[in-house]
Amino acid sequence: MNSRPPTIYDVARTAGVSKSLVSLVLRGSPSVSEARRAAVLAAVEQLGYRPSQAAAALAGATTRTIGVVIDDYRNLWFVELLRGLQEGLASHGLRIAVADHTLNAHVEAHPLDGFLSMRVDGLVIATEPTGAMRVPEGLPVVVAGHREGLVPGADVVANDDRLGARLAMEHLTDLGHRRIGHLTGGGGAARLRAEGFAESMVAAGLEPRTVPGRGATTEEDGYAAAVRLLDTAPETTAVFAANDTMAMGALAAAGERGLRVPQDLSVVGYDDSPIASTHLLRLTTVDSRNAEIGEVAAERLVARIGGSRGTGAAVLLEPELVVRGSTAAPRSTG
Amino acid sequence: MNSRPPTIYDVARTAGVSKSLVSLVLRGSPSVSEARRAAVLAAVEQLGYRPSQAAAALAGATTRTIGVVIDDYRNLWFVELLRGLQEGLASHGLRIAVADHTLNAHVEAHPLDGFLSMRVDGLVIATEPTGAMRVPEGLPVVVAGHREGLVPGADVVANDDRLGARLAMEHLTDLGHRRIGHLTGGGGAARLRAEGFAESMVAAGLEPRTVPGRGATTEEDGYAAAVRLLDTAPETTAVFAANDTMAMGALAAAGERGLRVPQDLSVVGYDDSPIASTHLLRLTTVDSRNAEIGEVAAERLVARIGGSRGTGAAVLLEPELVVRGSTAAPRSTG
DNA sequence: GCCCACGATTGGAGCGCTCCAACGAGCGTA
DNA sequence: TACGCTCGTTGGAGCGCTCCAATCGTGGGC
Numbered sequence: 012m013n014s015r016p017p018t019i020y021d022v023a024r025t026a027g028v029s030k031s032l033v034s035l036v037l038r039g040s041p042s043v044s045e046a047r048r049a050a051v052l053a054a055v056e057q058l059g060y061r062p063s064q065a066a067a068a069l070a071g072a073t074t075r076t077i078g079v080v081i082d083d084y085r086n087l088w089f090v091e092l093l094r095g096l097q098e099g100l101a102s103h104g105l106r107i108a109v110a111d112h113t114l115n116a117h118v119e120a121h122p123l124d125g126f127l128s129m130r131v132d133g134l135v136i137a138t139e140p141t142g143a144m145r146v147p148e149g150l151p152v153v154v155a156g157h158r159e160g161l162v163p164g165a166d167v168v169a170n171d172d173r174l175g176a177r178l179a180m181e182h183l184t185d186l187g188h189r190r191i192g193h194l195t196g197g198g199g200a201a202r203l204r205a206e207g208f209a210e211s212m213v214a215a216g217l218e219p220r221t222v223p224g225r226g227a228t229t230e231e232d233g234y235a236a237a238v239r240l241l242d243t244a245p246e247t248t249a250v251f252a253a254n255d256t257m258a259m260g261a262l263a264a265a266g267e268r269g270l271r272v273p274q275d276l277s278v279v280g281y282d283d284s285p286i287a288s289t290h291l292l293r294l295t296t297v298d299s300r301n302a303e304i305g306e307v308a309a310e311r312l313v314a315r316i317g318g319s320r321g322t323g324a325a326v327l328l329e330p331e332l333v334v335r336g337s338t339a340a341p342r343s344t345g
Numbered sequence: 346m347n348s349r350p351p352t353i354y355d356v357a358r359t360a361g362v363s364k365s366l367v368s369l370v371l372r373g374s375p376s377v378s379e380a381r382r383a384a385v386l387a388a389v390e391q392l393g394y395r396p397s398q399a400a401a402a403l404a405g406a407t408t409r410t411i412g413v414v415i416d417d418y419r420n421l422w423f424v425e426l427l428r429g430l431q432e433g434l435a436s437h438g439l440r441i442a443v444a445d446h447t448l449n450a451h452v453e454a455h456p457l458d459g460f461l462s463m464r465v466d467g468l469v470i471a472t473e474p475t476g477a478m479r480v481p482e483g484l485p486v487v488v489a490g491h492r493e494g495l496v497p498g499a500d501v502v503a504n505d506d507r508l509g510a511r512l513a514m515e516h517l518t519d520l521g522h523r524r525i526g527h528l529t530g531g532g533g534a535a536r537l538r539a540e541g542f543a544e545s546m547v548a549a550g551l552e553p554r555t556v557p558g559r560g561a562t563t564e565e566d567g568y569a570a571a572v573r574l575l576d577t578a579p580e581t582t583a584v585f586a587a588n589d590t591m592a593m594g595a596l597a598a599a600g601e602r603g604l605r606v607p608q609d610l611s612v613v614g615y616d617d618s619p620i621a622s623t624h625l626l627r628l629t630t631v632d633s634r635n636a637e638i639g640e641v642a643a644e645r646l647v648a649r650i651g652g653s654r655g656t657g658a659a660v661l662l663e664p665e666l667v668v669r670g671s672t673a674a675p676r677s678t679g
Numbered sequence: 680g681c682c683c684a685c686g687a688t689t690g691g692a693g694c695g696c697t698c699c700a701a702c703g704a705g706c707g708t709a
Numbered sequence: 710t711a712c713g714c715t716c717g718t719t720g721g722a723g724c725g726c727t728c729c730a731a732t733c734g735t736g737g738g739c
Binding site for chain 1: 694695696697698
Binding site: 028029030031032035042043044047066068069070071072 | 716717718719720723724725726
């Protein structure tokens with residue numbers, strides 16, 4: 012019933028050339044006559060031939076694909092990262108394969124097993140790296156968006172979370188806010204942002220008040236943390252959340268308490284994720300420049316695939332404040 | 346510098362057995378003695394051996410992976426679908442590979458090329474199928490979440506959008522709403538939901554008013570459509586949106602006009618996506634049961650891989666209304 | 680004590696490609 | 710005319726597995 016897919020030999024036969032010539036055409040060799048190239052391409056089209064990735068990978072030394080490990084499809088920050096990566100890799104003929112860490116946890120013991128079996132040419136880890144992430148020596152790896160370097164020898168590309176937090180705080184203090192709370196969550200990035208928050212507050216002579224959610228950085232966590240903050244410190248005029256999703260929860264908590272945003276309460280997020288720019292949130296946030304992070308990560312990867320020895324260097328991009336409608340001067344200044 | 350990864354021969358040598366025995370152990374053959382199995386597993390561990398997927402795929406007839414084509418990572422409806430698929434496939438030793446249609450459009454001419462090159466054992470199309478999606482005869486394919494069967498021979502698993510729309514409308518009319526508007530978008534599902542809306546309205550003796558966004562189904566589309574609706578028909582007391590994202594835009598439009606939800610305006614979405622259950626939206630919506638769709642799709646795929654001839658049958662799951670905080674009786678009934 | 684059957688183990692062939700060394704044909708040059 | 714070159718093209722080897730037929734070893738039945 013299912014005739015096996017055509018092979019390179021089938022193409023060669025119908026084009027009247029050797030299998031080697033077909034291979035040359037497919038890989039874009041310049042030393043093929045126009046006539047033969049056309050004949051081969053026609054045969055490919057006619058037969059609906061698709062080269063077998065498996066055979067190509069086995070025969071060649073390389074798969075021309077980069078594995079990207081993300082945390083969870085629901086955290087949309089990876090979308091822009093992927094776009095940047097794509098852009099940087101496509102010109103080098105490299106493709107991307109994405110794996111979701113939480114989803115795959117059920118099926119694979121070791122989080123990178125799938126990609127290692129696939130013999131990817133490089134790896135982008137867009138997750139909080141764990142100790143279980145042992146990587147074969149010599150495999151180019153870059154950790155993107157996270158700073159804790161648990162992967163030995165990996166390059167690191169991220170935004171400067173501490174600086175981003177300071178940008179957010181400057182914005183709020185410039186507006187005149189003095190009683191500012193921070194909603195923090197789990198993970199390294201959240202910790203750095205919390206540190207940046209505390210530093211800024213102390214530098215401004217203000218008392219830093221940091222409230223955790225329930226361990227993670229979801230909307231629910233943001234809501235829970237904001238409820239706690241607003242109930243225990245009702246004099247608060249501004250909230251800085253560890254990310255946009257938590258900020259969304261804060262908006263909900265504010266609404267429930269009859270606080271209007273931004274008139275009664277200013278809210279700042281982090282990441283500039285797609286929800287931040289919606290009409291409903293119009294969230295002032297810090298752009299962590301994930302597309303650029305992807306581009307730099309691609310660059311690093313390509314360099315290391317090209318043979319340059321990786322040194323485990325870290326690149327920190329400067330985040331940028333994005334002012335939207337969720338921040339304003341406090342009602343009663345002073 | 347980079348010593349090539351160990352092969353099955355390396356494992357065989359250090360375990361003191363033949364490569365065939367290693368292969369048997371790896372694939373869980375019952376007819377291997379405990380002693381040898383232990384020796385092989387120890388060697389695998391010691392060498393950090395990972396079987397080459399490429400070689401396995403080439404040698405075996407099958408890759409044991411199912412390709413899933415999704416539209417756009419930002420449309421989160423696929424997350425639950427993936428979970429259901431995973432669940433249904435894992436027990437059969439099948440893994441999942443995900444490709445994003447919009448992202449890959451740049452790198453591949455044909456949307457399925459990557460998966461066909463990979464020689465996936467089956468395909469789940471979780472996108473509006475296009476004519477360009479030619480699939481080799483005999484490859485098990487199921488279209489998930491969409492009803493327009495442009496893929497010949499494919500099974501279809503989706504929710505009954507028309508029924509879902511009717512459920513939403515019943516809910517609103519039961520609450521006493523009479524002046525109800527519908528925000529519609531592009532795509533087959535949106536069309537079916539719009540039809541269900543119109544049917545329900547006509548059946549109830551009401552005038553159906555349907556407003557398109559800007560061609561798609563984003564938050565922006567929902568906002569634009571809602572603005573148009575509320576400005577041209579301010580007597581509207583309830584809005585039914587083609588999906589949750591559009592409903593989010595509607596909430597924004599309502600807020601801008603000083604309409605409180607649900608007191609002044611009820612809003613119903615569709616999909617029960619993760620944003621619907623947030624504290625900020627508390628959106629009444631229709632659960633399209635995407636996890637179950639995934640499970641049924643997995644079942645179909647497994648059956649067809651197992652040899653049963655596909656007939657292009659369609660399975661329609663019954664959607665369920667999820668009532669949250671965005672709907673209530675209209676202010677002035679009648 | 681011998682033979683057979685069956686479970687455990689093995690080597691060989693081959694999957695569809697890429698890479699490489701080698702080939703033939705035409706050209707310019709001596 | 711003979712030679713070396715280059716360009717375009719070719720066949721063969723081999724990548725690391727799976728599958729299969731063949732082999733080995735051992736215990737039970739007679």
